[in-house]
Amino acid sequence: MKNYLPLFIFFSLLVVPISYAxxxxxxxxxxxxxxxxxxxxxxxxxxxxxxxxxxxxxxxxxxxxxxxxxxxxxxxxxxxxxxxxxxxxxxxxxxxELRPQALGTVYLENDPWSRKKKMEIFKREFLGKSVERFECKILNLDDIKLVYNPMTQKLNAYSDKPLIIKNRYLGYMVSYTMEEFEADLRLTNSGEALTRSVYVEGSSFYTERNERVRRKHRIAREREYGESVLHFMRSLATKKLKENGYQIFHNGFIVPPYKYFKITQMGEDTNIELTTEKVIIVYDRFHKSFMTILQAKKEFVINKYGNYSPPKKILFGGVLGDKRMANTLPLNYNL
Structure with missing residues (x-):
């Protein structure tokens, strides 16, 4: 049985455009x-x-x-x-400063998996499964080092060079400097590798693939933004969940959108306390996700740009939990 698949990708903070530079x-x-x-x-x-x-x-x-x-x-x-x-x-x-050669490289003599098997899992969990493979590719796969530890059942990936990603789905070329990738796996009796969680950290730079944004890319970008964690967090902080198409459910029943969210303004930031273990988030009537917090004190902060902290403690499942690099927009994207 597949459980929620949280993905943590760190992109520092956000850019909000204004009229001068x-x-x-x-x-x-x-x-x-x-x-x-x-x-x-x-x-x-x-x-x-x-x-x-x-x-x-x-x-x-x-x-x-x-x-x-x-x-x-x-x-x-x-x-x-x-x-x-x-x-x-x-x-x-x-x-x-020059990077020491030893950094970013891990050797395990008891790694039992072939590179092909590890690469398939890496691509699945880094790029995602919702976009066809030919629509989003890493062009320099040979630069990626992969290590699987059978004792911990974790797959780690490293690269000394930025990953060059061709995203035909959203119309971007992305240079991604990967600091860390770790997939926490669970092996079934048949040997299938299911994913418990994924942690990804790095920095990214986006460029347009085409001089003018094509209509299909504009539509895809609008769709991905609507289904993104960033959109949900912005809507929650500004108390516009209902206006932006969100419904909140608890124990199978629809509830007032802020019943289980205690929202407190702290200057330009917003403090959120989740007052229950888990809520169900439904976007645009059909896109279902859930949210929980992996700490006793279920609080987090959303800044004025929509970024939240601590990211490693907030867990999303369903649509929001399945989003990966192939679905990710640049932080200065505007509808």
Whole structure:
């Protein structure tokens, strides 16, 4: 029997567009040699806002004053940096350190699974099953290292290079720097690997695949946003569950939307207390999910952009629990 499949993907914070932008100029160097680094990726995590350094190590990036996403500085072979753009001044000098070769690599002599079997599970749990395989692909699968531990029944994945994802379903190319992937599995008597939970952490940069957004991509993006955790959290924090198409059920019965949510404003953030063990969330009458919190004190915080914390303790099942990378939109996506 398949249980809920929680997925945790961390994308730092969110970008909310406003009417004007600011510009940051800076330089990236090798910390030891002080040589400028060409082609370093500089982007706001989880968005379509980014650039690369030139031959002098210089970059120029525009951003909104309301930007809350981390500024990611990423280069193959070097330690990734996450910076707060509000603390940086024009002309900032960023020094990057080489990554030790041993990091990100785990060897287990008793790994009994073939790479093919591990890769199938990884793709299933990282990309998801709701989108056809040809619609969303990882182009550099050979860069992924996979290890299965039969004692813990956990599958881990690592990559020293960003994963290049071609998402034809939503119309994006995604560069994803994977910090950690762990699938907690349960083997059946027949040897089938069922998934208990999935934990994914990393940073992402999105680019449009086409110069103009096609109609099919626009429709798919609107659909995925409507069925996303981000949309639910924003609706909950602003008390617009009913207006945005959500119904809440408890023990098989529909209840007032905020009966089991104690909502308290804390400045720009919203504190939520779930006053029962589990609620059922129905979106647009047919999309059913459930939500529970894996801690005694069932509280969490939603910031003004719709991000919630702590993400590892909040568990979604059903439609919301099944969402994966193939369904994920950039954080600066706007309807």
């Amino acid at each position: 600011q510009t940051l100029k800076g330089y990236v160097f090798d910390k030891k040699t002080q040589e400028p680094l060409l082609g370093v990726s500089v982007y706001f995590d989880g968005t379509t806002i980014g650039t690369t350094t030139d031959m002098s190590g210089k970059f120029t990036i525009k951003y909104k004053p309301s930007t809350e996403s981390a500024l990611v500085i990423s280069y193959v072979g070097y330690e990734k940096q996450l910076l707060d753009v509000r603390k940086l001044e024009n002309g900032v000098k960023i020094n990057m």
